[in-house]
Amino acid sequence: MTSGPGPPKDSLADWLSIRPEISWPSWRGASTVSGAPSRDGFRDFFTATRGGRDGEGIARVLTALDSVFADAEQGRPLNLALMARWQRTVLGRDSVGFRTLPAFAKGGRERYGLAPGTRARFERCLSESTRPDLPLPARAARVYLDVLFFHPFEDGNARAAMLTLAFLLTREGASIDQVHPLQTTRWADDADGAADVAMLLGTLLTAAERRLGPGRKPSAQQSAREAPMTRPLSPRRTRP
Structure with a gap:
């Protein structure tokens, strides 16, 4: 009698294994980007991705986004307690904490x-978002x-990742x-894929600086013409 397939491998362990070895790209931009942070990009993203089908959920995540911007502008440190406060708003719950069971994503193809020590390790990773050992796009990609x-x-981690990205960028100006x-x-x-996220963020930062420099506001036509360009992404392995 043969046994069935075992549980999926620990994808969090995979990430922690490659994380110190990723060849993060260099960036020729400044350590911070001048001009007021643009909030409409994140607002538009959350509104569009909810597809208009969840008005209450959209309102909650946009309220959380307002808190994210306020916390960043006040220079608050990024930690789990701060993220949990945003997540309570996103999920409409009185209490949100670090998960207590293994988690799954991508239809069960990734298991975390x-x-x-997982929670403490996560807190340490969050604290690295302020370290100057990497340029801003790489630090932002890594924390995302x-x-x-x-x-x-337990729920809403994709939204949590995007809110955290918004926080880090806003905190950096x-x-x-x-x-x-x-x-x-x-x-x-996927170490190459992680580096691609940093490359893409660098491109988006540079494009936003060009369009939204001090005293400049792009027209809708200009925004459409100046869509950001990225280098070709690394080939991806076929996933089952």
């Missing part, structure tokens, strides 16, 4: 394990992927006005 692959909450290009599947064992 849980060990006694940290949230996706630690999957800290940076701006992206187009968020939708970031919406694609990311895999925990």
Whole structure:
């Protein structure tokens, strides 16, 4: 008698294994981007991705986004307690904490394990978002992927990752006005894909600075003409 297939491998362990070895791209932009942070890009993203089918959910996530911007402008440190406060608003719950069971995503094809030190490890990763060892797009990409692959909450982790990205960029005085290009599947064992996120963020930051520099407001026609350009993404492995 043969046994069935075992549980999926621990994708969080995969991410933690490749995370220190990723070849993050360099960036020729400034450490911060001048001009007021653009809020409409994230607002438009959350409104569009909910598809108008969940008015209450859209209102909650936009309220959380307002808190994100306010917290960033006040220079609050990024930690789990701050994220949990945003997530309570997103989910409409009185209490939200770090998950207590293994988590799954992508139809069960990725499993994120849980060990006694997982929460503390996540907090340490969040604290690295202020370290100057990497340029801004790489730090932003890394913390965005940290949230996706630690999957800290029972629900709403994709929204949590995007809110965390909005927080980090705003705290750094940076701006992206187009968020939708970031919406694609990311895999925990794909080091090249992680570097691609940083490359894409650098492109979006540069494009926003060009369009939304001090005293400039683009017309709708200009925004359409100046869609950000990225280098070709690395080939992706076929997933089952």
